[in-house]
Amino acid sequence: MKYAFQTVDVFTDRKFGGNPLACAAALETLAIIEDEKLMANAIAMGEFIHAGLRAALADSKGVREIRNKGLMIGIELDMECNQLVKDALADGLLINVTADNVVRLLPPLNMQRAEAEQLVKQLGALINRFLANAGAAQAAVKTA
Numbered sequence: 001m002k003y004a005f006q007t008v009d010v011f012t013d014r015k016f017g018g019n020p021l022a023c024a025a026a027l028e029t030l031a032i033i034e035d036e037k038l039m040a041n042a043i044a045m046g047e048f049i050h051a052g053l054r055a056a057l058a059d060s061k062g063v064r065e066i067r068n069k070g071l072m073i074g075i076e077l078d079m080e081c082n083q084l085v086k087d088a089l090a091d092g093l094l095i096n097v098t099a100d101n102v103v104r105l106l107p108p109l110n111m112q113r114a115e116a117e118q119l120v121k122q123l124g125a126l127i128n129r130f131l132a133n134a135g136a137a138q139a140a141v142k143t144a
Helices: 020-035 038-056 083-090 113-143
Strands: 063-069 072-077 096-098 102-105
Touching: 020 038, 038 063, 038 072, 038 113, 072 113, 083 096, 083 113, 102 113
Parallel strands: none
Antiparallel strands: 063 072, 072 102, 096 102
8 A cells, every 4th residue: 555645834843753764764664564474574574582482491490481472482480680781691582671581572574484493492592491490599599
């Protein structure tokens, strides 16, 4: 679908309101998302990653919930996990932790299956390792 727009002089005094260039860029972005079927890809890859992480983390104590909406993915742990950001970066992954205990992923809409497989494999191993180390540390504290 091609979009048409008409400039309106109402917002010319605002920094971002009604800028014809910004509107043209936004409309072209929407056209690309539609033409390349990026929404369908986001849904499919999001479900694939969600299912893969559920399987990879199924036996891990410490995972409260794994949720997704397309490629917006959250892995809620039962402990603070800010250290995971540094650990992931050392492993070549870029993640974010919000609310101290939710690993948040926002991969690109054009993510391919091989990239999703690699993400599941690396992140699943990383979170399992983190939880195992945290569990060992808690056990050591209890016996001390």
